[in-house]
Amino acid sequence: MMNLRTVFVFVLSVHSAFGAANKVSADRPNIIVIMADDMGYADAGFTGATDIRTPNLDRLAASGVVFTQGYANHPFCAPSRAALLSGRYQHRFGFETNPAYDPANPVMGIDPGEKLFPQRLQEIGYTTGCIGKWHLGAAEPFHPNNRGFDYFYGFLGGGHDYFKIDLTQPVKEAYLQGLVRNNKPAAFDGYLTTALSRDAVSFIETNKAKPFFLYLAYNAPHMPLQAPPEDIERYAQIKDKKRRVYAAMVDVMDRGIGEVVTALEKLGLRDNTLIFFLSDNGGPQASKQKPGKWNGSSNAPLRGGKGNLYDGGVHVPFMASWPTKIPAGTTYAAPVIALDIARTAVACAGADALSGPTMEGVDLIPFVRGQQKGMAHDAIFWRGSDGQRWSIVTGSGDKLVKDDAKGQVELYHLPGDVSEANNLIATKPDMAQVLQGQWEQWNRGNVPCRMRGYIDYHKQRDRFFYDMIPEAAKSEGYKPKIKENFK
Ligand code: CA
Numbered sequence: 233m234m235n236l237r238t239v240f241v242f243v244l245s246v247h248s249a250f251g252a253a254n255k256v257s258a259d260r261p262n263i264i265v266i267m268a269d270d271m272g273y274a275d276a277g278f279t280g281a282t283d284i285r286t287p288n289l290d291r292l293a294a295s296g297v298v299f300t301q302g303y304a305n306h307p308f309c310a311p312s313r314a315a316l317l318s319g320r321y322q323h324r325f326g327f328e329t330n331p332a333y334d335p336a337n338p339v340m341g342i343d344p345g346e347k348l349f350p351q352r353l354q355e356i357g358y359t360t361g362c363i364g365k366w367h368l369g370a371a372e373p374f375h376p377n378n379r380g381f382d383y384f385y386g387f388l389g390g391g392h393d394y395f396k397i398d399l400t401q402p403v404k405e406a407y408l409q410g411l412v413r414n415n416k417p418a419a420f421d422g423y424l425t426t427a428l429s430r431d432a433v434s435f436i437e438t439n440k441a442k443p444f445f446l447y448l449a450y451n452a453p454h455m456p457l458q459a460p461p462e463d464i465e466r467y468a469q470i471k472d473k474k475r476r477v478y479a480a481m482v483d484v485m486d487r488g489i490g491e492v493v494t495a496l497e498k499l500g501l502r503d504n505t506l507i508f509f510l511s512d513n514g515g516p517q518a519s520k521q522k523p524g525k526w527n528g529s530s531n532a533p534l535r536g537g538k539g540n541l542y543d544g545g546v547h548v549p550f551m552a553s554w555p556t557k558i559p560a561g562t563t564y565a566a567p568v569i570a571l572d573i574a575r576t577a578v579a580c581a582g583a584d585a586l587s588g589p590t591m592e593g594v595d596l597i598p599f600v601r602g603q604q605k606g607m608a609h610d611a612i613f614w615r616g617s618d619g620q621r622w623s624i625v626t627g628s629g630d631k632l633v634k635d636d637a638k639g640q641v642e643l644y645h646l647p648g649d650v651s652e653a654n655n656l657i658a659t660k661p662d663m664a665q666v667l668q669g670q671w672e673q674w675n676r677g678n679v680p681c682r683m684r685g686y687i688d689y690h691k692q693r694d695r696f697f698y699d700m701i702p703e704a705a706k707s708e709g710y711k712p713k714i715k716e717n718f719k
Contacts, residue, residue: 261554262496262505263353263577264446266489267316268482269309269365269391269454270538271549272515272529275482279549280532283470284479288490289509293551296507297562297600301629301646302550303569303612304513307539309390310367312512312570313449317348317368317379319574319591323615323675326682332689333370333389333406340683341369342379347588349574350445351380356583359439362386364428364449370406377414381447385413385431390686391451394424394458394481407456423460425452425481429488433495440499443581448492453481455516455527460484478528503555506580508573511548513538535652541614541623541635542652554580557597564600566607567625572596611667613674618681624671632667641668 273279276286278293305315305322310330314322322328325343334340342348350360361383362376367390369375376384389406397419398408411418420427432448459480466483470476489509496502515529517537529537536542550568552558557580575593578585585591598604607627614623620637629646643657643664657664684692 259504260356260443260581261556262444262446262501263358263581264448264492264505264507265316265573265577266448266492266507266509267313267364267450268485268509268511268549269449269451270513270516270527270529271453271482271511272531272537273511273534273544273547273549274530274532275453275478275515276486276549278551281530283467283475284482286482286486288486288493289549289551292489292493292507292509292553295555295560296553296558297551297564299550299552299568299596300563300565301567302510302548303567303625304511304546304548305570306614307513307541307545307616309365309454309512313367314342314346315569315571316512316573317350317447318342318346318589319349319571319578319593320346320589321571321592321613321674321678323678323681324589324592326679328616328618328681329683329685330367330390331369331683332686332693333403333409334689334693335370335388338371338373340689341371341374343682344373345589348380349578349583349591350447352578352583352585352587353443353445353581354380354382356581357442358581358583359383359442359444360446361432361435361439361444362447362449363431363435364447365389365391365451365454366449375415383414383435385411385418386428386449387411387451391454391456392424393456394452395422423484425450425484425488429485429491432488432492436492436495436499436501440501445577445581450485450488452485453478453527453529457481457527472528474526474528476528506552506554506557506577508550508552510550510570510573512570514540514543514545514548517544533651536635541616541621541633543631543646543650546614552576552596552600554597558600562600564596566599566609566627567612567629568596568608569593569612572608611670611674613671615675615678619675619678622671622675624667624674626667626670630663630667632664632671643667 275281277290304312306312311322314327331340354360360381362381364386366388370388393407397410401408457477459477463480467476467479514531514537516525516527518526531537531544534544536544572593575591576596579595594608599608611626617637623633625631631644634641642655644652
């Protein structure tokens, strides 16, 4: 039989559970994550650009916190996004390469066992939207609508032409494929970046009545280098043609972000909306093997670019703004990484972080507000080429990196050497050994990459079908030894 004390405790605990639920529900913010694609570290005003105008990003950065050592999880697109949305190192589930675009392939995408953070927000009543580039698988099990998003407008592959759709072209990596709105074909008018911004504003207006989460994943300023002529003309003072077009692409994106912020202000939602902005990897730079790879970006003063594990590949423009919680003009200098965003969003919303595979990020808000001292991470980690390339950065900025699969391990101290020019490996072998041990410990929780890279995949798939239908192979000019059947 229940005694009085038990009843009292029971009533009290019911009451406080209710109280907590009400408090969470009244305070929970709207959350927006804006991701640029292949944008260089130095290509926003708040990270040092002087020839590209980004007044909206700069205002946003000044209104909140700039993470001066903010990292993407991978030096190229899809694995970086897999970590962002799962809140886990992508190697835990074998997502270490870009999936090929293939709507018929139910394997080529993010593991359905992973619970993406928009789903966690959806479970507590958030309306969730994904606008822009997906790149986490094009078949049904991977579709954003099946991975935690109520709404999707954009493209399922890794990029898109900015002006046109041409369904007569081969599918391959889908840059000319139609867009998708939820499960239906969709189009766009004019310039793609502007169309995505417009759709983001519309999503906010439609869903203003209750908390929402918006993942606004621009493909800008990823190649192809295309911008409206009038915007390119506004950068006529930039002599280099690539840089000129690239600047216009960033500029149009910045104006779109301005429109998103204005929409929030008009609806009275701005103060309690948490906005993150970051790039998915560093800006691509020319190399001996790929002289045409440069997209006009600058990672200065960082070393290397997209594809590298030097800071130029992963150290990106990274900031957050939340007027009611983050003081304007805050700088956070210790390393943070994109997968922290998921953990932060889930914590701020009061969503469940415990079900499903273990979330690995850190709630950044208490660190940014100074409520929690110390560094958000003791160390953060990267891995590429199935573990043949790797790096670790500690909270205090010591970095051990093996950028080339066949190359040497190098040691840097980033706070005094942001350009990774002064290799300390010969003078500090003990430190190198400790860092390598930490990386190996972390790597024990990883699994081999479970997908083929898209070039290899397309070659093998084409060969398979051509072998089955020799007539088709003949008419397509198939040769048994395909050197490059992919553009
Ligand atoms: Ca990218």
